[in-house]
Amino acid sequence: MEKQGRKRIKLIAIDLDGSLLTSQNNITERTALAIKELISRGVIFVIATGRMFPSARKYALQFGPNTQVISYNGALVKSAAGELLLHRPIPLNLAKDVMSFLRERKWHVNSYIDDVLYVKELNQKALIYARNSDVTPQVAGDEIYNPKKEPTKLLVVANDPSQTEQIRDEIKLNFNGRLFVAISSPLYIDLGNPETSKGKAIKFLADRLGIERDEICVIGDSENDVEMFEAAGVSIAMGNAREDVKSKASFVTASNDEDGVAVAIEEIVIPRYL
Known part of the structure; x- marks a missing residue:
């Protein structure tokens, strides 16, 4: 009706x-x-x-x-x-390319594989995110930059809201449509499968x-x-x-x-x- x-x-x-x-x-x-x-x-x-x-x-x-x-x-x-x-996870080769790019810039990244949150270390960004999301992160160290399985999502955490759009634009420019990129909160830039x-x-x-x-x-x-x-x-x-x-x-x-x-x-x- x-x-x-x-x-x-x-x-x-x-x-x-x-x-x-x-x-x-x-x-x-x-x-x-x-x-x-x-x-x-x-x-x-x-x-x-x-x-x-x-x-x-x-x-x-x-x-x-x-x-x-x-x-x-x-x-x-x-x-x-x-x-x-x-x-629809991020293809593994693309995920490795993205992780190498993020590592060079020393940006904090969360990686999500099989519904588990992985972080390089339990720094303030990781702890705040974990508390707000009510999840327990797993510490991967430098292995986070060399995923063995396709991540469902990657998330970059900016230091300050004034940096968020600049980080988004730099990622978009470098991956030129190969990656889903969007701001999801004042500090978060979400990355995913382009589809x-x-x-x-x-x-x-x-x-x-x-x-x-x-x-x-x-x-x-x-x-x-x-x-x-x-x-x-x-x-x-x-x-x-x-x-x-x-x-x-x-x-x-x-x-x-x-x-x-x-x-x-x-x-x-x-x-x-x-």
């Missing part, structure tokens, strides 16, 4: 950090209730994040084991129960479920959410999003610390599209 010529939303995909989660890394009761209301109306709920699957899974399970999780920016798609649907993006993963899920683009709503706040916006009929940027991200969305809601996801569901999705 359509409302005033608009398609009914059948799937909603929401980013975690800066969107679904507050700055304290939790989902508020109001936001959880709003999502459960959508689920009760038959809308499929998807978490779409740059985080590793084990870090995202605990949030997905709050909404049931069948919740779909797009993790590592779309490189891995699983249900919260663990059913594997899609995996990886949240948008491609959402299209994969939608095709699998027989859902059209105009029946998809997405909510996000960062550069790595922009391709997700392009894959949906309705895109909503968080109030705390970068201005260039807001400009690409259909709507802008409140910030993640002001129940922005709940506001979007209550004031945009339900009244206009359900």
Whole structure:
């Protein structure tokens, strides 16, 4: 059924950090209730994040084991129960080239292989990331630069937000379309398989479920959410999003610390599209 010529939303995909989660890394009761209301109306709920699957899974399970999780920016798609649907890691030779490039510049890198986080050493960047993501990193030493298996994702951590765009641009210039590169937070630059993006993963899920683009709503706040916006009929940027991200969305809601996801569901999705 359509409302005033608009398609009914059948799937909603929401980013975690800066969107679904507050700055304290939790989902508020109001936001959880709003999502459960959508689920009760038959809308499929998807978490779409740059985080590793084990870090995202605990949030997905709050909404049931069948919740779909797009993790590592779309490189891995699983249900919260663990059913594997899609995996697109970085080809091994390309990963080695990237690691050599990062090593030369002495940039901090996280490597994710088989849902395990590897770091060179337990420095402050590694410890802060581990605490925020609630995962235990494995120390690899210099072996991190010579992966034996294809990483699902690599992540560079800048020293300061003022460096993030420069690092992103330098990586993009050197790998010239061979690598997915996107800023996912003020300090994080995510790297992945060139065929990886949240948008491609959402299209994969939608095709699998027989859902059209105009029946998809997405909510996000960062550069790595922009391709997700392009894959949906309705895109909503968080109030705390970068201005260039807001400009690409259909709507802008409140910030993640002001129940922005709940506001979007209550004031945009339900009244206009359900």
